[in-house]
Each structure stands twice: as structure tokens, then as C-alpha cells.
Amino acid sequence: MLNDQEKYRYNRQLILDNVKEAGQERLKNSRVLVIGAGGLGCPVLLYLAGSGIGKIGIMDHDTVDESNLHRQVLYSTEDCGKSKARVAEKKLRAQNPFIEIEIYPYKLSAANARDIFKKYDLVIDGTDNFSARYIINDAAVLENKPVVYGALYKFEGQVAVFNYQNGPTYRCLFPEPPKQAPNCNEAGVLGVLPGIIGLYMANEALKICLGIGTILSGKIQIYNGLSAQLSTVQITKNNTLKIQAMQTDYETPGMSLCEFDNLKIQEIDSESFNELINTEATFLDVRETWELPKISSRGMIEIPLDQIENRVTEIPKDKQVIVFCKSGGRSKLAIHLLTKHFGFKNLYNLKEGIKNCQIPV
């Protein structure tokens, strides 16, 4: 039951004909899990909390970085370095004290997904890598939960509702993770795009909880922010796909900022890096050529990540090579690629990249 203060708080949506008090109570009784509290997750969370979804789960293992702030609207400068899930929880509690929030400040995995999904009616996929997206798809199918999906690439966004009332799933659209070689140059995104796509997602989530309108199931919408075009494509259910259990391995070569938990990558820290930079040691800079700061050292090789395969002969195999990028994601990918496909054994990753290093200019 809603108390008087709640009735007043939600008045503007409660007076809608197809919401009313009964609809608001449905929202209060709904349990929604938001995975990824980043560009997509932030707007979704703000509006679901504002609308009075009774229980919201927030799952994110990451911490706030200053480069998140132009689009991840839940966070402030002072939050940098703190757990996204914890900061989000605090902000949403202040925004709406009438809702329950549970946080999962750790990584989604094939092992933990199903148990967490069981506690919710609806799952929101606001993650940033294919591995998580396929884990979410499979766990949602096995637990029979609908998924509101959103994904971004530069100026383009995709939105869909999967596995809704036994409808098509993400695998009906893309049966397997992509085959493309790692391309982890963080793609770049205008701050508003995740806001736009996130609100499409929140709208679908609210309709599902309220049981009103037409759900974006069996379709994917593609919005292009540059051309302002919205395209809709129909997806039919592929009945030959049968998901019986979670896979043991969801690692994909095309993940965005992938973490290779089962490949042991040798790492060095920023302190050792600073000591080595003035020596004869060999370095491999996998950042784009325009990225700053420029780092000069006698043994510097500069090959952007997407050119590694074509220029592999420039990298020595007979001595230690320290591989680095801005924050350690792309360099890990480069090491993964070189180790797995070209037999390198002499590579060291600069942990968390050069952003933590004191670079002599």
C-alpha cells in the first residue's frame, strides 16, 4: 500500500489513466536488477528510482574515474576512486527514501548470475562488454527473466527487450560473440547518447513493470545521434537455440575492456616503470598516435592496438618488453593477442597504465 507521502510524491504519474494507484503499487512491488552503473546504468537508475520501483539492485565492480563524469550522471568529482555501486546507492537513497536498494559491488560471472537474477523480476543490461552480455542472456533465459538491453557505439545506440514472455533473445540476433580481433580503443561517445539510450531502456522497464503499452520485444531499435534517424528491425525467435546451462567460459576475443582471468599476465607497477623509463629497456606503446603524454625512451616502439597484428615483426621476442596504454586495458589485450597467437613469452603489462605514472616531460 502507498502512504500519503508516496501518493503525493508520485502524483504526476499516478494521475495518468493507465497508471493510477494500482499501477504505482505495481511499480512498488517490482524488483529490477541494473547491471552496469555506467553510461547507460546511471540514467536508468535515476529514473527507475525516481519512478518508485520498489527494489533496485545495482551491480558494478568498477570505481568512478574522472573520465566517466561527462556521461555517468550519478557521479561527482569527489566520487573519483570510489565504488560506483556504493556511490550510486547513496545518491539514490537520498533521491528516494521509499525504495529498497541492494548493491553487488563485484563482477557478474557465470557462477553468480543465476542466483542474483532469481531475486528480481527484470534485468537491465547496461554493461560494456560482450562477455557480460552473453552471461546476462543465458542466465536470464535459464531463470526466465526479461532483459532490457542497450548498447552503444560512438554515435549509435541499440535498444531491445529480450526474453520477454518467451520472445526472442540476444542470441536470436547474434548467436555467438563477435569474431573480430580485439579492438579496444575505447570508442569514444558523446555524453548525451547513453542518456538517450538509457531513457529508452528505462521507459521499456517501466512499461514492463506497469504492464502497459507495447513492449519493444521481437524488435531492435537503432538510434543514430548524428543523423537523428531511428530504425527498427524485427527479430524472430530462433527455436533451434537451446540454452540448457551456463557455459564455463564466456571469454570473447572482441570484448571491449576485457579481463583475461585465465591468462596469467606478468605485470609491473608504476614505480618500476618510472625506474625503467631512463634505461635501455624496451617499451611497447599501444595507444593511438595522438594520445598524450608522449613518452620517449631509447627503446620505445609505438604500435596502436589495431595495428599490432600487421606489425608484429617490429616487436622483439628475445628480451623483456613492457607493454602499456593509458589505463592498462588495451595493453592487456595486446599481450593476450601476442601471447596466444604469436607465441610471445617476454611481455610485461604496466598495471593500470601510464595514468598513474610520473612521466618526465
Add this chain to the structure above:
Amino acid sequence: MNITILFFGMLAEETRTSVLELNTASLKLRDLENEVLNLFPVLKKLTYGIAVNEIIVQSNVKLSPGSKVAFLPPFAGG
């Protein structure tokens, strides 16, 4: 016959094309797909789904004049 080819996301970037009017002898989707792959070999190493007239198809459907064939990439940013 004339077919409209559409590329989305990084496929538009890699082919440097978002819309293309193609005059083709291909009557079926697989033949057209091969023609497109020959025009843009870069697509061979990329993953995509194909929609014909705004419906995702897996099978080798028949094409008709004016059909719209869209190549959609998976992407994962969030």
C-alpha cells in the same frame, strides 16, 4: 534489379559507406552477401546480422527489386 544496402555502426565506418544503391543480378540473399563481401573485403573479418526489409533473416531468402538489406554489427559499449 536495384537493392539498397545499409551499414550500421562500425560496419559503416569500415566500409566508409552507410547507404549504397546496388544494381545486382543476385536473386538470393547469399549471392548478394558475397557480392557485398567482394566489394568490401573488410567485412569478411567482421560479425554482423542481416535484415531484409527490416526483418532479421538467417536463411537464404529471395530478394525483390527495391529490397532493403541492412548489415547490423553487434556492439557492446555502455
